[in-house]
Amino acid sequence: MESVRADVVVVGAGPTGLMLANEVALAGVCVVVLERLPERSGQSKALNLQPRTAEVFDLRGLMESTREYALGTWGGGHFGGRPLGYEGWGTRHPYQVHIPQAGVERALEERLGEQGVQVQWGHDVLELAQDDTGVNAVVRTPAGELEVRADYLVGCDGGRSTIRKQLGVDFPGTDASVFSFVADIVLDKMPAAVPTRLRSVRDAIAKSSDRGVGGLIPMGEPGHFRLVFTDLTATPDVQSTPVSEADVLSALRHLYGEEVAVPEVRWASRFTNATRQVANYRVGRVLLAGDAAHIHFPAGGQGLNLGIQDAMNLGWKLAAEVRGTAPEGLLDTYHAERHPVGARVLDNTRAQTLPPRPTPETLAMHRLITQLAELPEANRYLAGMVSGLDIRYAFEGPEHPLLGARLPDIELTTGWASDLFHPGHGVLLTTDDQHAKAAAAWSDRVVTAVVADLGDLGAAAVLVRPDGYVCWLSPLDGAADFDELERTLGVWFGRP
Numbered sequence: 001m002e003s004v005r006a007d008v009v010v011v012g013a014g015p016t017g018l019m020l021a022n023e024v025a026l027a028g029v030c031v032v033v034l035e036r037l038p039e040r041s042g043q044s045k046a047l048n049l050q051p052r053t054a055e056v057f058d059l060r061g062l063m064e065s066t067r068e069y070a071l072g073t074w075g076g077g078h079f080g081g082r083p084l085g086y087e088g089w090g091t092r093h094p095y096q097v098h099i100p101q102a103g104v105e106r107a108l109e110e111r112l113g114e115q116g117v118q119v120q121w122g123h124d125v126l127e128l129a130q131d132d133t134g135v136n137a138v139v140r141t142p143a144g145e146l147e148v149r150a151d152y153l154v155g156c157d158g159g160r161s162t163i164r165k166q167l168g169v170d171f172p173g174t175d176a177s178v179f180s181f182v183a184d185i186v187l188d189k190m191p192a193a194v195p196t197r198l199r200s201v202r203d204a205i206a207k208s209s210d211r212g213v214g215g216l217i218p219m220g221e222p223g224h225f226r227l228v229f230t231d232l233t234a235t236p237d238v239q240s241t242p243v244s245e246a247d248v249l250s251a252l253r254h255l256y257g258e259e260v261a262v263p264e265v266r267w268a269s270r271f272t273n274a275t276r277q278v279a280n281y282r283v284g285r286v287l288l289a290g291d292a293a294h295i296h297f298p299a300g301g302q303g304l305n306l307g308i309q310d311a312m313n314l315g316w317k318l319a320a321e322v323r324g325t326a327p328e329g330l331l332d333t334y335h336a337e338r339h340p341v342g343a344r345v346l347d348n349t350r351a352q353t354l355p356p357r358p359t360p361e362t363l364a365m366h367r368l369i370t371q372l373a374e375l376p377e378a379n380r381y382l383a384g385m386v387s388g389l390d391i392r393y394a395f396e397g398p399e400h401p402l403l404g405a406r407l408p409d410i411e412l413t414t415g416w417a418s419d420l421f422h423p424g425h426g427v428l429l430t431t432d433d434q435h436a437k438a439a440a441a442w443s444d445r446v447v448t449a450v451v452a453d454l455g456d457l458g459a460a461a462v463l464v465r466p467d468g469y470v471c472w473l474s475p476l477d478g479a480a481d482f483d484e485l486e487r488t489l490g491v492w493f494g495r496p
């Protein structure tokens with residue numbers, strides 16, 4: 001049997017796997033990407049980038065190329081059907097980017113190719129075994145079986161993850177009780193109620209009743225729409241049946257009236273509110289990310305974004321581990337930081353999903369929550385949660401709202417702060433060149449920029465991890481602590 005050696009194997013070439021592969025390749029790590037499908041399907045379950053994901057793409061110079069595949073922007077999000085605004089979060093992207101998942105994948109795969117890495121299509125992992133020094137995978141390929149040996153393997157292979165199943169880990173949660181489908185269709189004659197432009201996905205909702213809820217989302221070309229429909233009368237056995245033209249027509253007539261004609265159905269797929277999360281994102285030298293680690297109802301459009309941010313958190317840590325520069329325990333912070341973020345998404349999607357036969361008490365609670373969402377402070381809170389802008393990790397240091405939070409993309413005299421993150425390194429922004437001298441020994445891992453001021457950040461210096469989160473700062477009203485800066489550099493970037 002032919003064998004291949006790599007530092008990291010990524011299983012799955014969806015957005016999560018491609019983002020992770022780009023991150024480790026950027027650090028000079030040898031990565032192999034295995035995808036079970038023979039070629040990219042071109043299908044798109046997800047349709048959006050949340051504001052935080054747009055910021056993450058800015059950190060790697062990906063946003064401009066990604067926009068080539070975008071269909072526009074949506075000015076706000078929603079929570080349980082109530083509109084959310086992104087004002088007050090200090091982001092350059094106070095909107096959602098309307099982009100089909102296939103466009104995100106194309107942009108990420110193109111960047112990966114620029115780094116010299118090609119996706120290995122038609123490569124299906126059959127067996128998996130690990131020891132103290134690495135992972136072995138037996139892979140079925142178009143040319144026969146192949147053995148791949150790597151230091152680490154990451155399962156990014158979706159909700160039905162082969163890697164998760166081969167690990168034998170529990171996937172606790174709740175079974176499906178709500179049954180939905182999506183279909184890409186082409187209409188010759190559009191109902192008058194169909195919007196051609198949306199301010200938010202919530203504007204696409206045509207009807208909510210005891211029968212079902214759903215609507216049409218324009219997909220760029222004339223007559224091309226995404227139909228999303230939740231059938232509140234469906235039973236569990238529907239999961240095993242393909243979506244038929246009759247299903248599509250029935251949903252359209254329920255939403256838009258009896259005169260709707262039979263459309264062209266390009267693609268259709270079922271989904272449910274089954275909600276699960278693995279207990280551990282890391283099992284020895286095998287890790288899980290994206291839907292392989294967590295599944296949930298797509299309320300608010302959070303799934304693709306959650307996976308990409310998993311990859312952004314994991315990538316630089318995994319690369320440091322392979323290169324031998326990681327401090328002890330760095331790789332374990334992936335689970336410690338991302339598991340709670342995933343659990344929170346599972347909670348908020350559950351809160352937005354009514355059961356098929358809600359009780360009066362359930363309906364009353366849902367009405368109350370959605371009414372509260374209209375209050376400015378509550379609206380800001382929910383917008384930060386759904387968009388990912390409010391994520392804040394627990395780091396040691398002074399009480400300061402920026403510590404552990406994302407660095408807002410401030411404008412410097414040389415450009416945007418995000419430009420400094422393009423190489424995938426940490427960044428030290430400071431108004432004192434003494435900080436720069438203290439960090440000089442980490443110059444291979446941390447980019448330092450001495451600037452005149454840091455705008456409204458309320459700090460004289462900030463140390464930011466490669467994923468954009470502030471792990472140390474020097475408050476404006478405090479004395480410069482160079483020893484603490486050096487200690488923090490060691491905590492996150494290892495010995496100089």
